[in-house]
Amino acid sequence: MAQYLPPIRDMQFVLHELLEVESRLAELPAHAETGRELIDQVIEEGGKFCSEVLFPLNRSGDEEGCTYEGDGVVRTPKGFKDAWAKFREGGWPTLTCDPEYGGQGLPHAVGMAFQEMMNSANQAWTMYPGLTHGAYDCLHAHGTPEQKQVYLPKFASGAWTGTMCLTEPHCGTDLGMLRTKAEPQADGSYRISGTKIFISSxxxxxxxxxxxxxxxxxxxxxxxxxxxxxxxxxxxxxxxNGNPGARNGVKCARIEEKMGIHGNATCVIDLDGATGWLVGDPNKGLQAMFVMMNSARIGVGLQTLGLMEVAYQNSLAYAKERLQMRSLTGPKAPDKPADPIIVHPDVRRMLLTQKAYTEGSRAFAYWAALQADVAHGHPDEAVRKDAEDMLALLTPIVKAFITDNGFVTTNMAMQIYGGHGYIREWGMEQYVRDARINMIYEGTNTIQSLDLLGRKVLGDSGAKLRKFGKLVTEFVEAEGTNEEMAEFIDPLADLGQKVEKLTMEIGMKAFQNPDEAGAAAVDYLRVIGHLVLGYFWARMAKLALEKQESGDPLYRSKLATARFYFAKLMPETAALIRTARAGAKPLMDVEVELF
Incomplete structure (x- = not known):
């Protein structure tokens, strides 16, 4: 009974009004001709594909799931294969791929919008092309010319799909423990033997x-x-001729029975002397794979953004229709036996939390995609470097902060539905189940937090963080005398100062005891996440104030949501800063026997 309508107007607001994407793309030779008309056409047509082709398969795909038929054969749910054919017919796999390999060469910022809609419509199905694009990125960056000619056109067209095989039964994120072996052969190939688990698609x-x-x-x-x-x-x-030839020694041994994303085949993969070819330099595989891993981490953030949007849409519609009790201040629908639940303060709290996290995450994620376009294509090396640093700093936040918030918001959708939310036919419980994996795979959110604090902040003495902090400072200084903006600027400036102080404190303590970084990392990432989201909500509030009299209700909605975010969500940072400062002692002084 769930529904999905692509949020075209809000996407256009973010791309054209907030990010001014056309003027930014005009600075990039590869995208200088990408104008608003083309961007809007792609989003609108992409929205039709997602809502009309993918969304109707979401519930049925979850209920049927993938089937292991033995001898390495896996069947996807009914309709998935036909949807893939339509996906290819529409040229959607080629969207952001290099024209040299059959792609359309559109910017990542446009591809990000399409990915969001696909994930709203059907996360499990969308993982098949999502991982393929990550494999494409990896080989595009590190493959030999011959490898690129064989594989990239197949990925770009959707003729072949790709996976990333990292994890093994005895090790999860700790890849230094992996045992899969590669024996060199006389012809330059390798014989690969081992077992990989949790292999999506x-x-x-x-x-x-x-x-x-x-x-x-x-x-x-x-x-x-x-x-x-x-x-x-x-x-x-x-x-x-580059066509599929002999069957290789790689086979699915079984598929994992999972809590969610049932329509995606998560496999145990056995490699029994399989023929493989080296990508990049020997013993440098992790650096090459990080291209795909970072792509996947941003993709996981997009998966969650998609779920947040569709869950919010449905819980909002339900809250407007469901009649339960009367308003505390008197009947609001006296002609009906009870008021719609949207009159109740706590229901509004949950709806506005969903809305604030969803729309704030959209602004953040699309901006990150634009940084990727700048990093890959700006003619000025210094500008490219700044964009690369921003992307490196913010990738763990895209992954962890958005997915943490996504699980909160999908649970709120289920809560708004009450008992119906717990019942399968209404669709909300699937969003909760599907959202839960996003906090785990592609590096758990604790791993993302350690990456942010250890590598991205303390690792370069805060240089990358200061680059983002400069954006915040410049905005605060520009709007500091605007009285209408004070309710947004003051808490943003205050948090920026507190982040600077907290970072220094944790850095000094971690220098003496590395466990201090481990104890503070999760709280720290969430604080930085609020700094980022606060920055984008303040920018959106500025636009809304300027245009609130235009007659478009979007601007009044943005302003109301920004006020809610700064009043009700950002204050969480006070508690987070306090718990981050509590340090490692309350954790590490507890003897194991006392657990």
């Missing part, structure tokens, strides 16, 4: 070939992460 019936990017160890390679190499391992070895 690892086997299916959508395409004629599946290409696995596999981390493995060469003989006598160094221990730990410095001894990992990356290999291309296709299900069918391409023949001389």
């Amino acid at each position: 690892g086997e299916h019936d959508l395409t004629e070939n599946i290409v696995h990017l596999v981390l493995a160890r060469l003989p006598d390679s160094p221990q730990g992460t410095k001894g990992i190499s990356l290999f291309i391992v296709p299900k069918f070895v391409p023949d001389a």
